[in-house]
Amino acid sequence: MTIDRKKMSKKLIRFDWAIKRLLRNKVNFVVLEGFLSELLFDNIKIEHILESESNQETEDEKFNRVYILTQNLKHELIIVEIQNSYEIDYFNSPDNYRVAYGVSKSISENLKLGQKYSEIKKVISINIVYFDLGQGQDYIYSGKTDFRGLHQNDLLGLSDKQKQTFLKEDVSDIFPEYYLLKVNQFDDIAKDTLDEWIYFLKNSEVKDTFKAKGLKEASEVLDIMRLPKDDEYGYNRYLDSLHLKASEIFTLQTEAEFKLKTQIAKNLLSTGLSADEIAKATGLTIMQVEKLKSGK
Numbered sequence: 157m158t159i160d161r162k163k164m165s166k167k168l169i170r171f172d173w174a175i176k177r178l179l180r181n182k183v184n185f186v187v188l189e190g191f192l193s194e195l196l197f198d199n200i201k202i203e204h205i206l207e208s209e210s211n212q213e214t215e216d217e218k219f220n221r222v223y224i225l226t227q228n229l230k231h232e233l234i235i236v237e238i239q240n241s242y243e244i245d246y247f248n249s250p251d252n253y254r255v256a257y258g259v260s261k262s263i264s265e266n267l268k269l270g271q272k273y274s275e276i277k278k279v280i281s282i283n284i285v286y287f288d289l290g291q292g293q294d295y296i297y298s299g300k301t302d303f304r305g306l307h308q309n310d311l312l313g314l315s316d317k318q319k320q321t322f323l324k325e326d327v328s329d330i331f332p333e334y335y336l337l338k339v340n341q342f343d344d345i346a347k348d349t350l351d352e353w354i355y356f357l358k359n360s361e362v363k364d365t366f367k368a369k370g371l372k373e374a375s376e377v378l379d380i381m382r383l384p385k386d387d388e389y390g391y392n393r394y395l396d397s398l399h400l401k402a403s404e405i406f407t408l409q410t411e412a413e414f415k416l417k418t419q420i421a422k423n424l425l426s427t428g429l430s431a432d433e434i435a436k437a438t439g440l441t442i443m444q445v446e447k448l449k450s451g452k
Contacts, residue, residue, distance in 0.1 A: 168360050169378040171284075172222040172238040173394050177387060180205050180224070184377050188226070190370015192234060194350045195282065195335060201229045206266070225262060233262050233277045238284045240398060255283060259332045274321055279332040284357060286339055295341040295354065301331035421448055 169178070179188050185202045192200040206225040222238040235258060259279050266277055303312035312327055324330050339358045346352045349368035356362055362375040376382075383391060417438045424434045431445040438445075 167380060168356070168362060168375060169380055169383070169391060170360050170395075171357055171378075172240065173391055174378050175222050175224045175236065175238070177390070178377060184373075187370045187374045187377055188224075188236070190368065190373065191353050192228075192236075192282075193369045194353050195337075196280070200234075202234075203227045203229050203231075206233070223258070227277070231277055233266060233279045235259065235262060235279065235281045236284070237282070238286075240286050240401065255281060255334065259334075263332075278330060280335070281332060282335045282337070284337045284339060288341065289336070289338060292338075293341075295338045296350070297336040297338075299334040299336075300328040301333075302326075302328050418444075418448065421445055425449055 174187070178184055182204075189200050189202055192198075192202075204227055206227055224236045226234045226236070228234060237255075237258065259281050262279050263276055267273075267275065304310065305312070314322070314324065314327060319325060322330055337354065337357070339354060342351070342354045342358050344355060344358070346355045346363075346366070349366075352363075352366040352368040352371060355366075356371060356374065360378075362371050366372075380388075380391075417440050421434050421438045421440055421444075424437060425445075425448065429437075431442050431449060434440070434445045435442045
């Protein structure tokens, strides 16, 4: 039996770790540029990677959250943030540099003393999450700021003078823009080139049939087999930490569910239901219910 390797997918380095180590190198910008170009429907070229207070790692977040801030040739700031595990306050917690705070921080850090407000850079915030965030059936959401009249329902536009001043056509071109990618909700069926990138983000694989910008380069740059020994050790340690984090979350969820079931069972015991009935209602075993009944 022969294997057609051309039709096989090659396992690659995870995108989040690559952002930490490999994609900050100028020679590898083409990978991140490809992803941004497909997502933003534009030919994105990265001028440079910016370092800021916002993307400095702390011990608690270094395995759970990845953050990179870039500036393109239009002088727009593009934030790419990857979150691996669930946080109920992801949208608005300033302590964890969540979406709104991260954008505001990037704006303030990149407005130099004495600069006019008209020189504020537009920020595009791209958030890649590996958990179910909010309610919605799609796996890619976008949001921008528009102003609409309460009475006339008309869209507020820029005057000709404002267009000349800001070099923008619409109000939404000035204010931050947001993208939310719920990777795990993707069904693995790539219907277009953007889906090909979502497939890669979810599975760390690139199929030979994929044609999205940057993915061909990604399949070369992010080849696990090409990693130097030191980086290979660091990458494997990163993967182990993700597995450990997932196990910790699963344990906490299991313990919380068991405590809830136990409390419900205790409440039902006072109603006179049998151990068998309570077990069926709560999901506990009959032996566990009997122990609660006896007070052990």
